Amino acid sequence: MTGPKDIFASRTGIIMVGLAIGCIAASLQKLGNPPNMGVCVACFTRDIAGALGLHRAGIVQYLRPEIPAFCLGAFVAALAFREFRPRTGSSPILRFVLGMCAMIGALIFLGCPWRAMLRLAGGDWNAILGIAGLVTGIGIGVVFLRVGFSLGRTYQSRFPVGLAMPVVMLILLLLAIFYPKFGDNAALYRSESGPGSMAAPVAISIIAGMIVGFLAQRTRFCTVGAFRDLILMRDIHLLSGVIALVAAAFVMNLIFKQFDPGFVRTAADGTTSPQPAAHTVHWLNFTGMVLAGLSFCLAGGCPGRQVFLSGEGDGDAAMFVLGMLTGAAISHNFLMVGNQALAPWAVVIGLVVVLTIGITGRSVPAATG
Amino acid sequence: MSVSETVDARGLSCPQPALLTRQALKRTSGKEVTVLVDTATQVQNCTRTAEQLGWQAVCEENEGTFRLRLRR
Numbered sequence: 092m093t094g095p096k097d098i099f100a101s102r103t104g105i106i107m108v109g110l111a112i113g114c115i116a117a118s119l120q121k122l123g124n125p126p127n128m129g130v131c132v133a134c135f136t137r138d139i140a141g142a143l144g145l146h147r148a149g150i151v152q153y154l155r156p157e158i159p160a161f162c163l164g165a166f167v168a169a170l171a172f173r174e175f176r177p178r179t180g181s182s183p184i185l186r187f188v189l190g191m192c193a194m195i196g197a198l199i200f201l202g203c204p205w206r207a208m209l210r211l212a213g214g215d216w217n218a219i220l221g222i223a224g225l226v227t228g229i230g231i232g233v234v235f236l237r238v239g240f241s242l243g244r245t246y247q248s249r250f251p252v253g254l255a256m257p258v259v260m261l262i263l264l265l266l267a268i269f270y271p272k273f274g275d276n277a278a279l280y281r282s283e284s285g286p287g288s289m290a291a292p293v294a295i296s297i298i299a300g301m302i303v304g305f306l307a308q309r310t311r312f313c314t315v316g317a318f319r320d321l322i323l324m325r326d327i328h329l330l331s332g333v334i335a336l337v338a339a340a341f342v343m344n345l346i347f348k349q350f351d352p353g354f355v356r357t358a359a360d361g362t363t364s365p366q367p368a369a370h371t372v373h374w375l376n377f378t379g380m381v382l383a384g385l386s387f388c389l390a391g392g393c394p395g396r397q398v399f400l401s402g403e404g405d406g407d408a409a410m411f412v413l414g415m416l417t418g419a420a421i422s423h424n425f426l427m428v429g430n431q432a433l434a435p436w437a438v439v440i441g442l443v444v445v446l447t448i449g450i451t452g453r454s455v456p457a458a459t460g
Numbered sequence: 461m462s463v464s465e466t467v468d469a470r471g472l473s474c475p476q477p478a479l480l481t482r483q484a485l486k487r488t489s490g491k492e493v494t495v496l497v498d499t500a501t502q503v504q505n506c507t508r509t510a511e512q513l514g515w516q517a518v519c520e521e522n523e524g525t526f527r528l529r530l531r532r
């Protein structure tokens with residue numbers, strides 16, 4: 092087994108990995124990924140949904156190789172350290188719904204917790220509202236956890252249960268590499284303008300994604316666990332990794348001249364433009380991330396963590412990831428992204444759904460075996 | 461003879477194993493608590509929680525179940 096003295100499990104280990112992820116994210120942006128979006132699990136999953144034709148928002152369709160590479164990096168790490176363990180049974184359908192709601196909330200803010208940190212490190216002050224919402228959502232989740240909220244136990248399962256998601260991700264990775272077009276008006280789609288058209292070279296994205304997946308599986312890096320453990324147990328272990336990520340991305344952004352502070356960007360002639368892939372409707376930035384933060388907290392981890400867990404055999408985390416993919420399609424098809432017309436309704440309905448899951452969550456179940 | 465409390469946290473998501481461990485350690489008047497988990501992640505989380513409260517952990521694995529013996 093991997094003992095508690097493992098370097099990856101140490102404070103030094105999680106800080107080093109946070110620094111590495113921050114550097115990798117800023118570098119991926121420098122190499123072509125969209126601004127303040129070197130890595131974003133929500134945005135990239137949304138782009139994949141677009142590439143597959145699950146939504147038709149033309150500017151955000153690209154089969155991002157980073158997400159499958161995350162999963163496969165974690166898969167390799169889990170196999171190498173004998174931690175691959177097929178398991179399921181902890182309310183899979185509720186995890187699917189939580190994944191959907193988390194994605195809908197994140198896309199109203201326009202970013203997952205990872206991108207919230209990267210937007211902050213790039214000087215987009217709208218991220219402050221998003222992070223405040225995220226922490227508030229996690230805080231509400233902590234209240235549920237304190238009174239015994241649980242989605243129930245997972246149980247060891249058959250090998251294919253654990254292998255399903257890594258195989259799906261391997262297929263996605265191959266599609267990302269070869270990018271076949273199956274016909275006119277058929278997948279795979281690829282944006283010709285907008286964020287979906289901006290991408291680092293595929294090989295670099297894959298290598299970077301595999302490294303992040305491997306390191307994050309070893310350290311259990313989690314941007315939601317960071318704030319949850321701080322509020323719930325005064326434990327700053329995971330938070331120290333997230334702070335390291337922001338610090339590294341900030342320094343790299345300064346070096347690459349990618350830091351541009353403000354709620355909007357102001358050019359030398361005084362004209363203003365929005366921060367990249369961002370809006371300034373503060374209450375939506377805040378409440379969107381309340382919805383996302385609460386959903387992630389009840390599901391046990393941030394979107395990145397769910398992808399990594401799906402790589403180490405967790406079939407329930409895989410359901411959460413599929414929920415995110417579905418949520419991305421719903422968000423765009425029903426005009427609920429950013430400050431679009433139906434975003435406020437999405438927040439209200441999403442919160443009702445997720446609070447219901449929280450309220451009806453049973454106490455930690457007794458062991459059966 | 462002191463009664464040793466056992467926390468069965470097998471199959472539970474973050475942060476429940478660490479939280480249940482913390483609650484048990486704060487509640488108990490004894491000197492030993494046993495925690496059962498089934499992933500290396502939860503071994504690390506529960507060990508960290510115990511050590512923060514001044515307890516020491518010894519782990520042994522048997523057929524996919526990790527038995528953490530916590531002593532103060």
